[in-house]
Amino acid sequence: MLLTKEYNRQRAVEYARRWALDRNPLFVDFTGQGGNCTNFVSQCVYAGSCVMNFTRDFGWYYISSDDRAPAWTGVEFFYDFMTGAVQFRDKQNDEGPFGSEVSEREVEIGDVIQLADMTGDFYHTLIISEITANDILVCAHSDDSLDRPLSTYNYSSLRFIHIEGVGIDAGDDSCFDNLIEGESIF
Numbered sequence: 001m002l003l004t005k006e007y008n009r010q011r012a013v014e015y016a017r018r019w020a021l022d023r024n025p026l027f028v029d030f031t032g033q034g035g036n037c038t039n040f041v042s043q044c045v046y047a048g049s050c051v052m053n054f055t056r057d058f059g060w061y062y063i064s065s066d067d068r069a070p071a072w073t074g075v076e077f078f079y080d081f082m083t084g085a086v087q088f089r090d091k092q093n094d095e096g097p098f099g100s101e102v103s104e105r106e107v108e109i110g111d112v113i114q115l116a117d118m119t120g121d122f123y124h125t126l127i128i129s130e131i132t133a134n135d136i137l138v139c140a141h142s143d144d145s146l147d148r149p150l151s152t153y154n155y156s157s158l159r160f161i162h163i164e165g166v167g168i169d170a171g172d173d174s175c176f177d178n179l180i181e182g183e184s185i186f
Contacts, residue, residue, distance in 0.1 A: 007097060007163045008176075009110030012048030015180055016127045016139035019043065020146040024182045028065035030073060031142055038125040039073045040141035041112055043179075045082075045097050045127075048110055049166040050175040053081070053096035060096050062185065075114055075122045082112070082161050095167045102162040107131070111162050113138060115155035122159070126150070 019040070023029045027043060030036045042062065046052065053059035053069075060071040060081045071081035082099045099111075107113075107128055113136070115124040126138040129147050136150040178184035 002095065003168050004165045005168050007045075007110065007166050008048045009108060009163075010048075011176055011180075012044045012110035012127065012163075013129050013139075015047035016040075016044045016129055017146060018180055020139040020141070021144050023141075024179075026179070026182055026185050027062060029141075030065075034073075035124075036141040038075050038078050040139075041125045041127045042072045042078065044110075044139070045112070045163060047176060047179055048163070049097040050179075051096050051166050051168050053094055053167075055094070075125050078112075078125060079114060079122065079159070079161065082163070095169055097163050097166045099161045099163040102160050104136075104160060106162055107136070107160045108162065111160060113150065114159050114161070115153060116157045116159075118156045120157070124153075124155070126153075 024043060027039060030039050042060070052061035054061050057070070059069045062068040062072045070077040082097065083101055084098065109128050109130060111128045113126045113128060114122045115126070116122045126140045128136055129139045130137040137147040138150055139146055140148070175186055
């Protein structure tokens with residue numbers, strides 16, 4: 001039976017801050033191979049959910065550099081998985097985190113931002129680590145950032161993904177302690 005649990009925003013941000021300027025040895029670093037930004041944000045969201053979706057091609061999971069879903073590392077694929085825009089995905093009835101595109105006023109820490117260029121192509125994924133009265137602070141990889149103001153980025157447009165919850169199949173979230181220490185993915 002599938003249940004929905006709360007996304008742990010504090011754990012997602014704690015993980016983001018711990019690994020923003022470093023690399024967790026449990027994951028391959030894709031910097032220089034197309035970028036590591038969505039891989040890093042997926043790790044953060046995983047730290048806040050401790051649930052992957054192992055649906056081949058359409059899921060959201062990481063086992064190794066050679067065995068991962070496109071949504072784990074691809075900007076557009078990540079968006080499609082999280083928002084349910086991908087074919088065969090019922091975001092509120094499948095395992096894994098799920099969310100929706102929202103306005104800036106609706107975001108919280110642990111939510112995700114994606115930046116687009118002048119052609120409208122989304123190219124960079126960031127995780128929100130803090131919201132201040134004047135700016136949103138983010139953590140990111142590729143151009144490593146720890147609590148960097150969003151206002152310092154150069155982009156043409158952006159979208160916000162609010163993580164609404166996590167579909168879970170009666171499992172637990174015991175992965176966090178091993179994950180944050182860089183000991184084990186599961």
